[in-house]
Amino acid sequence: MTDQPQTSADSPASVRELLLDRLDGSDLTPEARSLLRELLPDEQVRSREGRAGPVQLRSITAAGWRGIGPRTTLELPPGPGLVVVAGPNGSGKSSFAEAAETAITGCNSRWEGRRAGDWQKGWRNLHSPDVRPEVGVELAVGEHGEAVTVRRSWFGTKVGEARTKVEGADGSERSLDEVVDSEALELARPFLPYSELGSMINGTLGGLHDAFFKLLGLELLAEFDGRVKDAVGECEQTIKRADTLTAQLRDTLAALDDPRALEATHALSGTRPDLDRVRTLLGGRAPAAEAELARLRQRTSLTGPDLAEVGGAVARLRKAAEGAEEARYGSAEEARRLARLLETAIEHQRRSGSTDCPVCGAENRLDQAWAEQARAEAERLQTEAADAHAARQDVTVAVRAVHDLVQPVPVWLRGETSPLEAVWQEWAQCRDVTHPRELADRVERAAATLDDACRQVREDASLRLAEHDGAWQPAATRLAEWLGAAEAAEVARERRKHARKARGWLRPIIDELRDERLRPFAQRSQEVWQKLCEHSSVTLGSVTLAGTPGRGKVELGVSVDDMDAPAYSVMSQGELHSLALSLFLPRATHAASPFGFLVIDDPVQSMDPEKVEGLARVLDACARDRQVIVFTHDTRLQQAIVHLGIEAAVLRVTRQPDSVVGVETVTDPVEQALKEARDISLDPNLPQGVADHVLPAMCRVAVEAACLETARRRLRDERGLGLRDVEERVTSLDRTKTYVSLALLGDERQHAREAVERICAGGWALVEVFNSGAHAPLPTVEDRRRLVRRTEALAAAIRRSGDSEGVGGVR
Known part of the structure; x- marks a missing residue:
């Protein structure tokens, strides 16, 4: 790999520093270099504040979920190592894999893109309708392996009617974001379900492309390229506007019987308009008169608030305020406290078995009927609190949207003692109002008043300009407008020249840095592929990123017997699964990932015996510093592990009638x-x-x-x-x-x-x-x-x- 400048002995240079280093050594003109420095974005540093640190799995629990009926826990060996969870199809082993994914991520990727009916019918266990559905994991978090439990339980009949609860070892409630880095979960997802192995056949790998871009810190490259491209586009728009105004102004001047119009026509003729000649023509008046005319011209283009836009924002604000009032937000915290109190009472009744009230001493009050009524009331209060919180958020967003429409007093108007300045000041002060209904009323009144004041000022300025110079003055006004556009176009032509050179230099540099950052991942993918497909005629070559986030893809260099070929058309099902693993493992085992575990479901299907042995070697290598949990019904993986002398813990999942699932450790x-x-x-x-x-x-x-x-x-x-x-x-x-x-x-x-x-x-x-x-x-x-x-x-x-x-x- 190319040597890179270092920010310290241990920390590699950032993408921004690498770009600046190459820029300093480039042969670009000083103007182009200055432009690129101006447009170069700042480095975005991901905040790790509040994150608990590395995460491993201690156990997976499920009840009433998929193929698991009564509550069953899959205990996992601690620390790095290979764990094989084996069992025949239908034993419930994949239900454990999906339970872990659902508990941590809140969703099950197996069902993404499928019909809602399938999911609605299939997520609950059919043999245990009375078991409250629940999935959970016990995690070891941080350097000291603090035990944290993440539990997702369903309180309704729909899959979305669930909530996630996170508890520390001492029973304290935690936030999931404190334990699991949601951004890292998106970028270095440690779950590879069988559905993702299969989806490789038809995938464009756009999601993988975007994840790699973020994981490698390449977002800055895309933003930088976009800024330079926009700079070229802005220059071209400025030049195009000037050209359009030139054509329009020539037609206007040709219709006037005025020597100044003829003079202006000559100044606009030729390949390059004579700007100095136009300036002299427009500067023929006394400075005071010209200043007054400039002031009047400024007022003719005066615009106030967009009443339609303001009306829409105010309507949304009033609707949000009405919703917040209906949700009785003021009682949200009380609802949460009451819900917690009821849940505590229910738990006390369950643990003690006593039906006497521990608070008032009343006898036989805390019976089963009371428990069911209290549980329903607790869930209603939780829902009420959540609705109130959402309504409050809607009000906050609506207030911010209205504030964003309120513009400050224009610079040229500040300091004036005029009715317009006073009206605009009242409009600007609306940003200080936070009460929703008061803000809606004030903004509505102030916008209408300001719009009317702006209209009157425009009309007055236009009338005075028309009176000032007859037929010539409107043309002079347009000529002054054209002069400003032409001057901006002159600057834009020079800037566009440097921007085009800068972009031509930048594109290969971006490709180089992108490939340089991706190279270790590409090499790792090739190593995994070689182990999995040692005897295959298909070779995985380069792995590159093309395009930008949202519009990019991963390009794979695939050949068959040294002949280039499209990846998906020449690979068998087993090779496609091997390809998915080759792309998944480098991403999931990235050094920046806080996840010290991988969960891989059924990777052996469609693999021939040689690939299974290669898979065993690959998993063994990953398991040296990570907890690798593999779910499989295929005994060939266990056979390969035994033959290769790989150390692995084997857990067997068995299923009895009525979805009673058991787990046992398999020895020699x-x-x-x-x-x-x-x-x-x-x-x-x-x-x-x-x-x-x-x-x-x-x-x-x-x-x-x-x-x-x-x-x-x-x-x-x-x-x-x-x-x-x-x-x-x-x-x-x-x-x-x-x-x-x-x-x-x-x-x-x-x-x-x-x-x-x-x-x-x-x-x-x-x-x-x-x-x-x-x-x-x-x-x-x-x-x-x-x-x-x-x-x-x-x-x-x-x-x-x-x-x-x-x-x-x-x-």
């Missing part, structure tokens, strides 16, 4: 099967018939799991097979002997007796028992324990054989 499958077998073997009350059938089957599962682990490692490491080929081999196994042969010999068709006996004496007998299904009776606890110990020894020997030739024995 071999150890898990052995533990379950040990627990069964130690039960002295276990019927022998059950033990004879269940325990051997559990032991067989442990041995076959050890074989699968070893076989996958051997086929990949020793035989060099790809993940797809490995899975085809292991899924074809049908008997314990074939499992053992593939694990120890790399060929399920070979006989593995000698190999088994070499690593575990007496192990082959156990394999034959598992293979045939003919198990000896297990009448005692000691018989059952001996079977488990033999299984444990054989499984351990098989697993060791994947690294070195282990030797053991079956007791």
Whole structure:
């Protein structure tokens, strides 16, 4: 990357400083450089005041939401690391991902752009109509990991009838903005739902373009380019106005029988009008007379307030004031206090179980009927307070809009002791009035009075000008107006010349700085793509930003076998998902992001085995300094994680009838099967018939799991097979002997007796028992324990054989 000037040893130079540095070293004229410095915007520094700091997820809770009925909590391991939340389709795992997104952002991106009916019908859990819908997350916030709970609950039947409550560890109520930086949430959103993976197919990536612009601090570039473009446009408008006035004035002068008109016609002729000649012609009067004429001309163009605009603003103000009065804003704080009081009383009644009033001592007053009535009243009071607050905001906006219409006394009128100055002063003083109704009445009266006064002054000035010089004077007035426009056009022509040169120099500099700032992200996207699509013929090259915010897009350099191609037309579904991840991860893991977590839903779908393994590596790299939570129903990701030796916590989501969802931690499958077998073997009350059938089957599962682990490692490491080929081999196994042969010999068709006996004496007998299904009776606890110990020894020997030739024995 190009070396950049630094503002300090640790802080890189801002975009503004980089522009000034390049401007100082440019070959532009001093005038063009001065113009660019004049137009260069100030750097906008994002305020971090009030933000709590880095944020991680501790848990996700949902109740009555999507696929989750009774309240269920997904506890998450703390700190950086990879967490895989697995479960079959329909188990409720994606409901947890959507619950986290909805609790923090207030919306669910899965439903954006869909019909309202779909969302209205699908957001509540159908099996738990009596469960109050709620989603929430517990966050670890700041350097010390303060526990903060964000809970969004619904008090009505519509999806919009919800409120978000944020509480600290001590129960204190917090503002969501204090905990979650809303701007960072927009720019470095840590959620990647499956719907966004799919939308890459038809997307223009305009939203991603705008997010990158802000994230990289490139808004200043767009604003700067716009200012320079506007400067050129303003110059052209000024020149065009002068040209139009010239053509009109020539027609007017040609119709006059006056030597001064002829003189003026000659001055306006030619390729460049003679401005000095026009000045001399207009300056033929005495200075005092000319000053009086100038004053009269000024008054002929006098304009007061726009009555239609004022009338509209006043009407809106009165309507807002009426709404505020109807909402009884004065009672808003009282409503909030009463609502909190009722909620506290309800919580007291719920916790204590007592129906006696703790305040007045009345007995049996706080029963269930009272609780329901109090809860309804609390929600009504909250709504009333919210309506009153909104009405007050409307009044504030309407007052500000009216104030904005009130203009101060013109500079040339100040100091005069005239009726017009007094009337205008009364109009200007309206800005000091804040009471809505008083302001509406005063503005309405003052505007009408001032408009009438301005009209009278204009008419009087026009009459006096007409009397002053007959037919020539109107032409002289227009000639004076033209002279001002022509002088401005002369300045504009010179400024336009420098502005065009400045813009021609600026455009490539903007592209250079934009690409320079984007380069680390583009490189990171390419690295992610290479890991995900290592064996793909599609190559992701440059990632660039084109256009400006609101009208821009992300351009992707894609090639197939070194031939350039449109991205979306040549990529498979799995490659499009990989592309979405390649663009999401650099943005979500930006150093400026306060989010120490990522939530990715179902990224494995449509990926072939090689991409799944690449995905595991990518997620592992991200998990070194972030909490990466991946929801998936596809077991291939877990298999790739195990094969690559990646450390990950695996949580399994299960769903029982009526949307009862459970979460359990998944351990080593071999150890898990052995533990379950040990627990069964130690039960002295276990019927022998059950033990004879269940325990051997559990032991067989442990041995076959050890074989699968070893076989996958051997086929990949020793035989060099790809993940797809490995899975085809292991899924074809049908008997314990074939499992053992593939694990120890790399060929399920070979006989593995000698190999088994070499690593575990007496192990082959156990394999034959598992293979045939003919198990000896297990009448005692000691018989059952001996079977488990033999299984444990054989499984351990098989697993060791994947690294070195282990030797053991079956007791």
